[in-house]
Amino acid sequence: MRNAPPETTPFFARDRDMHPPAYTPWYKTTVLRSPQRALISLEGTKSEITGPVFGHNIIDEFDNDLIVNYSKPGEGPIGQRILVHGRVLDERGIGVAGALVEFWQANAGGRYRHKKETYLAPLDPNFGGVGRTITDENGFYWFKTIKPGPYPWPNGVNDWRPAHIHFSIFGHGFAQRLITQMYFEGDPLIWICPIVKTIPDEEAIKRLIAPLDMNATIPHDMRAYKFDIVLRGRRSTLFENRMEGN
């Protein structure tokens, strides 16, 4: 039995001031990407809201272990072994069960396994950089991976992305998808990243930074980082793809 309050708690207004403005010229691609005219509101269609849905049988045993899910037998990726864990929470701090959480990242050298990747750091033959899992009945998720490296990107003359992991969280329909990025506590690149600097709310930035969690560390094996994802409300995680509504 779920010991949760009824679904009739007060409405938590979304704080829209924490979102980056669409036009932030120091993040160069926003110049062409930002709208030049007033926005038009479109109603969601029934099929967008209700389906199609994903089944939970799509998850394979090692989908949440990026250390082994692309490795050749007896081999493994280069880099720092880490565990990332946390909860998907609603605005009341209640865990969201059954959410599909997907994650993708660069390898330890800061290189993605992607055909459009151009960074000179080498691919790791034992690292794919993609995984997924489903939250348990209390909203918990976890996965094992290699700590991603920072990488340079073509923006200004010398801009670097801090080490980060991309996240996607699905609700019950494919149109209910939220995207965000997790950063690592103590990384000095966070505060000079042109993309991070588009976020006007310092507290919203801090909520994207996963602290080192020594309690979840596996001794003699891997360190742990804790990243809770809050879907709505005052403590909401900043989602890249949802500037409007709540």
Ligand SMILES: [Fe+2]
């Ligand atoms: Fe990235």
